Amino acid sequence: MFFKQFYEPRLAQYSYMIACAASGEALIVDPLRDIEMYLAEAEAQRVRITHVTETHIHADFLSGARALAKAAGADLLLSDEGGEDWQYAFPHTGLKHGDSFRVGHVKVDVLHTPGHTPEHLAFLITDTLAGEDPAMILTGDFVFVGDVGRPDLLDLVAGVGGASQPMARRMFASLQMFRQLPDHVALWPGHGAGSACGRALGASPASTVGYEKRTNWALQEEDEEAFVLKLLVEQPMPPAYFRNMKLWNRSGEKPGGSPSRPPRLPIQRLETLRDQGAVLVDARDKSAFAEGHIPGSIHIPDNTLFPTWAGWLLDPDTPAILIAPEAAVPDLVTSLYRIGLDQVAGYFTDVHYWAQMGHELARLEQMSATDLAEALAAKRAVAVDVREPHDLRNGFIPGAIAIPAGKLLRASLQPDTDRTLVFYCGRGHRSAIIASHLQRQGFAQVMTLREGVRGWEAAGLSLESPDADIDFEQVDALEAYRRQTEAGWTIIDVRDDAAFRRGHPVGARLAPLDSFIDDAVIASLRALEPLLLICNTGNKSAMAAEWLLSEGLTRIANVEEGVIGWQLHHLPWEK
Known part of the structure; x- marks a missing residue:
């Protein structure tokens, strides 16, 4: 049996080739939209692609399964599980739990593993020439190295309200089936570290069933209620483009193939296209962008997260112009093509030439x-800390507020204040992207912290964290409930409105952390003292406590277990 893993680092995505040398047949699993790499590998290995499949309807990239099957004359095998709403809308050979098919002497057993999505499949692979025991399992977005697939995308991406908890319970049930697999079976996942399809994926490209049973957090939790709560908390906000991927991959309307190279643009043509509404995407590093860029440009640096941020910021129907070195253009165009951003009108390489021709440059101000x-x-x-909530446990700047990057992008939100807003993240990459977006939207007082948290620490300045020496009281959920019911303390939920509406402690009042910048909000909270601050896990509420202390409030306590602890103790809850 021949086996190859293909890795796309910008999407942290794995696809696979499995071939039988004896019969010359090959199977491709979870192919990307640009299919030439699979055809070339088949030619190199002197095999024919006879079967193409995928584990589920993907949300983070455009599938190449349909195009590859057509190009290779292969059988297209796709899930028929998940119910009527999750059926592929184009011809294919349907697969259900318990089915099997052969690729020469390689046997592929089909397992229905819902949880990440309703139709999700995993493939158990046996090389029958080597023996009867399965050799490996291709898990897709079911079980990753160190994590499992997030169950909330139907709510957040597909618009299926109230699906997160039921899908988390289906994931728990699927994991019970996974526990029955032999420990020796090699595990090959659909994604690695950096993917938004899970919360804490490991960087290793493979594992074993036995190792995941011993170390994967999701397989250590045997209580279903606790598992559901832990799986749903602090998942990263999915990029806006995920919705299009789900729709297009289900309908098959976006053809696969290869991207075309856009033209190099003269200045006059660039100006014309910009004036007609094209978006300028500056892919240089953050320092070069800050020093000078073509006015109206969005900063999306050329790194492994380029397609993710492009998916947040670019409209598939709006032409884009790349500002990047000549050598970088092909990879950038391919990255955009893989997520359905096909409207690249051209590229421009030299911002200094723009300035030399008498055009002005804009700057992104940075603060030390x-x-x-x-x-x-x-x-x-x-x-303003633009990192994800789980990043806060590693420390945050005293007195900062947290507004995750995705929330700022989705709402084009900027806090309403007369103070200068200084955005920061870990090293300054995310904050530069956010600041460039807000600058393009017309917000004037936008700055970034040079080198982010890393620069703050390098200057010898300290961070706050929920686990460090702090100036406010920490209480557990049981003590918080006692104070609420017996001593008249008010619970202040600092999560966002959507999280609050999904459920909160009985009697809690909503005051999102990003609203603390408003003096009227602080005045209303001062009138409600004493306060119990709560979020998902205690990280964001610790930041809220620091802010309130700086505003002179003294009778405050942080619920260190957050709403997770509140629910695990079965304390009163309402929606």
């Missing part, structure tokens, strides 16, 4: 860590 510390102390600035 020491200047930010002084501005925060004098209340001339507000530090």
Whole structure:
């Protein structure tokens, strides 16, 4: 049996070839939209692609399964599980739980593994020439190295309200089936570290069933209720383009193949296209962008997250112009093609040439860590942490507020304040992207912290964290409930409105952390003291506590277990 794993680092995505050398047949699993790599590998191995399949209807990239099957004359085998709403809308050979098919002497057993999606399949592979025991399992977005697939995309992407908890329970049931597999079976997942299809994926390209049973957090949790709560908490916000991927991959309307190279643009043509509405995408590094860029450009740096941020910021129907070195253009175009962004009108390589021809350059102002510390102390600035909530446990700048990047992008949100807004993240990459977007939207007072948290620490400045020495009280969920019911404390839920509407402690009041910048909100909270601050796990509420202390409130406590602890203790809950 021949086996090859293909890895696409910008999507942290794995696809696979399995071939039988004796028969010359090959199977491709989860192919990307640009299918030439699979055809070339088949030719190199002197095999024919006879079968094409995928584990589920993908949300993070455009599938090449239909195009590859057509190009190779192969049988297209796709899931018929999941119910009527999750059926592929084009001809294929249907697969259900318990089915099997052969690729020469390689046997493929089909397992229905819902949880990430309703139709999800995994493939158990046996090389029958080597023996009767299965050799490997291709798990797709079911079980990753160190994690499992997120169950909330139907809610957040496909618009199926109330699906997250039922899907999490289906994931729990699917894992019970996984536990029955032999420990020796090699595990080959659909994604690695960096994918938004899970929360904490490992960087290793493979594992074994036995190792995941011993180390994967999801397989250590035997209580279903606790599993559901832990699986749903602090999942990263999915990029906006995920919805299109789901729709297009189900309908098959976006053809596969290869992207075409766009033209190099003269300045006059670039100006014309920009004036007609084309979006300029500056893929240079953050320092070069900050020093000078063509006005109206969006900054999306050329790194492994380029397609993710492009999927957040670009409309598939709006032409884009790449600002990037000549050598980088082919990879950038391919990255956009893989997520359905086909309207690349051209590219431009030299921003300095733009300036030399008499055109102005815009700047993205950056603030040093020491200047930010002084501005925060004098209340001339507000530090806005654009990282995900789970990042806060590693430390945050004292007095900052947290607004995740996805929320800022989705709502084109900027806090309403007279203070200077300084956006920061871990190293300054995300904050530069967000600031460029807000700058393009017309927001004037936008700055970033040079080198982010890394620069703050390099300047010898300290971070706050929920586990560090703190100036506010920490209480567990049981003590919080006692204080609410016996001592008249008010619970303040600092999560966003959507999370609050999905459920919160009985009697809790909503005050999202990003609203704390409003003096009227602080005044209303001061009138409600004493306060119990709560979020998902205690990280965001710790940041809220720091903010309130800086505003002079003193009778506050942080619920360190968050709403997860509240629910695990079965305390009163309402929607």
